[in-house]
Amino acid sequence: MGLLPANSTASGSNSDTRMAGCLLIGIPGLEHLHIWLSIPLCTMYVAALAGNGILLCVILSQPSLHEPMYIFLSMLASTDVLLSTSTMPKALANFWLGSSHISFDGCLTQMFFIHFLFVADSAVLLAMAFDRYVAICSPLRYATILTSMVIGKIATATLTRSFIIMFPSIFLLKRLHYCRINIIAHTFCEHMGIARLSCSDISINVWYGLAAALLSTGLDIIFIIISYVHILRAVFRLPSPDARSKALNTCGSHVCVILLFYVPALFSVFAYRFGGRRIPRYVHILLANLYVVIPPMLNPIIYGVRTKQILKGAKEMFSNIIKESK
Template sequence: MLVSNNSYVTPQFFILNGIPGLERVHVWISLPFCTMYIISLVGNLGLVYLIHREESLHRPMYFFLAMLSLIDLFTCTTTLPNALCIFWFNLKEINFNVCLVQMFFVHGFTGVESGVLMLMALDRYVAICYPLRYAAILTNPIIAKAGLATFLRGMLLMIPFPILAKHLPFCQSNIISHTYCDHMSVVKLSCASIKVNVIYGLMVALLLGVFDICCISISYTMILQAVVSLSSADARQKAFSTCTAHRSAIIITIVPALFTFFTHRFGGHTIPPSLHIIVANLYLLLPPTLNPIVYGIKTKQIRDSVINLLHGGKGASVQDN
């Protein structure tokens, strides 16, 4: 430990303890984690390449999907290689500043992912409620500005996390019971009050999570109203089916995220630490693993583009509004 001039105690490194209580099965736990990581790399890189290559997919819905795939890739790559080093090689030390950088990117990318899911909900709202004006409303400049604003919002709000954590005294322990540097896991090691950290964390959760969920809910309420007003049952089914993959992506992302958030702050000793850590890892792994699969199965245009690509075709132009 290093003591600075302002009496703060700064550890040179933290010890990431993996999953406490399950050390003997770390290697076995790593197998599904590694498999999911490989699937996420192949699936998301393949999806981004497909959207880039196929002209029929150069449309707002798929541009947002490409953003989601890239963010998913960055999110799981921020934590999984480090976790696998713990499981396989028992490399548990992480430099203090590297830990803070990891904390920033983990929370930053998850915040951006939440915003992209909101943008995708708004995209489906425009496509279903204003189909004739879809291309005029969601132009490429608008998509680029919305994506940039979402990225900056998610990242800028996370800057105070490592700054606040860096100025805490860590005079008790430097052992983190986790596979990566999560904000609450780090600050709970401090021997000073973390009230400011907790309050700011809740504020960010409200500004990002609650706001995005409200926007998604409002979008889907309006989508339901528009779909119900359609005269044909086939038209209603076709219109609402374009949201199936997005609804699945929301469930895959939000359920483990809410579990992780509330158990970290209000779970106390009622949730076994090992279960919390496993779910926290799945929270970062499930969306990158399942989103490409869900969109590949549920979206006809992507399936057709994959078939065309495998057969050396150029892809067919398909309308899906």
């Protein structure tokens, strides 16, 4: 069955969109700039892959970095790579080759992994905030609290929570009846983009999406803020200015990464819901594309520049590679 145009008449047949698949038309209003936009997006994506790949190699290859803080950092790097990879290859294929078609099941799969990885990313940032809280507020108990078993349980809980939150969205989309309209004005599939192709009432999807965001990312933000309130209270009680400076510096990288992750995400959510027609649609879509490549690209740079152990580990790893190649 051929792809059907956006202005086709609605039909009660549930098989139209499911059999024909969907069309991801990219960034509406900026179609003439797709090739030019693909250049910075591709550059940032490659930089994100390279930066996070190096960061993972450094952490895995250096025994001195096999500590909770760096294990959580490796988890963040992994989710960042997967999040950008779940979106960018299809977007770039669309920009370069006009490959806009995606099967309905493929669209659901992409949607699931994008939201799953976003929730997992947020949970990893919460785990990193907990790590800094224990390190600064209970330094003598750090090794006994954050054991390998506890880190394993945190990683398992992170993945389990993301799965439990996002898996029902697949069934909420599959239960809907779809019209002949199969065009998604975006570069990738997301929950509400698919739901709006339906002829059915999608109010359950809207409320579920809002509840999922509040009960995952919303709670993570609250707990991170609480952690840093306790951290700052503990830091400013330290008697030595040098000790305070060192403690604040250890949290600086994490605070930068938190802001880099949540500020664009919250701006995108609020602009999408409350911006109305004042903010053009292409701004939302362009921001969404930048969001999945800029934080993954900058996170390794932030940690590499601000964390002496990472820099030292990278130098040792590259010096070992040079020695072995001679």
